[in-house]
Amino acid sequence: MLILPKAITVKEVGPRDGLQNEKTVISVEDKVAWINMLSETGLSYIEVTSFVNPKWIPALADCYEVATSIDRKPGVTYAALVPNQKGLEKALLADLDEISVFMSASEAHNLKNINKSIDDTFPVLEGVVKEALAEGKSVRGYLSTVFGCPYEGEVDVNQVLRVSEKLFEMGISELSLGDTIGVANPRQVQTLLEQFLRRFPQDKLALHFHDTRGLALANMYAALQMGMTVFDSSLGGLGGCPYAPGASGNVATDDVNYMVNQMGIETNIHNEKLLKAAQFIEQRLNKKLMSHSMLVHENNCSLDS
Structure with missing residues (x-):
């Protein structure tokens, strides 16, 4: 009999990963109101913004004010x-609980995303991690293009493992493995996790799936079968990487919550409050969110009216 986790942790990345690629400018007041709504849903983790140069990500230029x-x-x-380091200084002033560092497993995407080679990125991140830990903050790592790169295609798993080892050596407490362009399939997910779980503790790993080809929930289920319990998601399926052509949104928090709850897996997240928060940001963006839960919810509402 298949044994699945009894509970999982869902890490909401919508306010950062979800909004970073949006052309519609959301006011500080609306971002703050949305994050406050998310805080009331039962979510235990919210990534609220990114302290990047506003020249690169204009949608998050208000990072300090929001935080x-x-x-x-x-x-x-x-x-x-x-x-x-510059971004860390502002994040520490904002007194956030956790700092997240990021890089790519593929050289080409790392150059596009960070403007540095992988080897040149390591010392920069090492300095950030060291100072953040010294300031009493936990540090999480994001690794992009784990399952495929828009510029290089397949990424050698040994390269993924090499970069992951370096990040853990710096002192990160958790590594989120990203399917940046949504090319992963369930068998690939399990094959990669088999190798990762031989080297790293399961509770130090998370999965970050994008739904470009409609496989995010299937990939999540494959990871659940491997005992994984931490997943990133974005409410309504918002999101996409500015430096990964063709990448669509993250797996939707509301779809994740529905699926695992129906399977008897606990999240402690209140679904109706999630949908209200999704409706709020949908109205502010002036576009329909494409998560399955939102489409069903809106269809039911129109039938009732």
Whole structure:
């Protein structure tokens, strides 16, 4: 009989990964209101913004103002993505709970995304991790293009493992493995996890799936079968990487919550509150969110009316 986890942790990345590629400018007030709504859903982790140069990600130019204006709910970890020392300084001033560093497993994507080679990125991130830990912050790592690269195609698993080893040696407490362009399939997910779980503790790993080809939930189920319990997602399926052509949104938090709850896996997330938060940001973006749960919810509402 298949044994699945009894509970999982869902890490909401919508306010950062979901909004970073949006052309519609969301006001600070609306971002803060949305994050506060997310805090009331039962989510235990919210990535609220990214302290990157606004020239590269204009949608998150208000990072400090947003991070310092939200209501901090006890029991919720508030995190932000940080690319370098300058970004870390602002993130520490904002007093966020967790710092996230990021890089790619493929050389070409790392050059596009960070403007540095992989080997040149290591010392930059090592400095960020060291200082963040010294300031009492936990540090999470994101590794992009784990399952495929828009510029190089397949990425050698040994290269993925090499970069992962380096990140753990720096002192990160968790590594999120990203399917940046949504090319992974369930068999590939399990094959890669078999190798990772031989080297790293299961509770130090997370999965970050994109739904470009409609396989994100299937890939998540494959990871659940391997005992994985931490997953990144974005409400309504918002998101996409500015430096990965063709990448569509993240797996939707509302779809993840529905699926695992129906399977008897606990998340402690209130589905109706999630959908209200999704409706809020949908209205502010002036576009329909494409998660299955939102489409069903809106169809049911129109039938009722």
